Amino acid sequence: MKKTISILFLMMTTILWSCEKPDDNISAPRYGLAGVAAQFADESISTEQFTSTQEPPYGDTIRIQFPKYYPRNSMQPIDITRMRITATLPVNVIINPKLTVMDLTKENIIEVVNNDGTIDKHIIIGEILP
Incomplete structure (x- = not known):
């Protein structure tokens, strides 16, 4: 009886010691937003995408940069009051409110x-370049 208990105890301790902690997935990004872009909501103007020069991980404020005049080489000031925002996200990352x-x-x-x-928390704002 004692021998059976000793063998069971030895087997259980061996099983417990043999369990390994899984390695961290170092390829997974440590931040949520991988990219942010904007384009005109009215695609008849253009489908060009404008981005930020910032690299992820973004700080508190994300500035999307725009030329002062659009179309380029014109004298018409750009209107950034109706821009469609898109983001690149890793798996299982959510943005609230939804980007529109x-x-x-x-x-x-x-x-x-x-x-x-x-x-x-991030603030998205446009930055018009001189």
């Missing part, structure tokens, strides 16, 4: 719920 048409002359606040449950 935004007025980039104003601050637009979004929350990014990362796949680990943390929440990052």
Whole structure:
């Protein structure tokens, strides 16, 4: 009886010690937003995408850059009051509120719920270059 208990105890401790902790997935990004872009909501103007020069992970404010005049080489000031915003996200990352048409002359606040449950708040705004 004692021998059976000793063998069972030895087997259980061997099983417990042999369990390994899985390695972290180092290829998975540590931040939520991988890219942000804007284009005119009215695609008859253009389908060109405008982006930020910032690299992920983004800070509190994401500035999407635009030329002062559009179409380029014209004297018509660009209108960024109706821009469709898109984002590149890793798996299981959510943006609230959903990205839609935004007025980039104003601050637009979004929350990014990362796949680990943390929440990052960002402000998206347009920046017109001289």
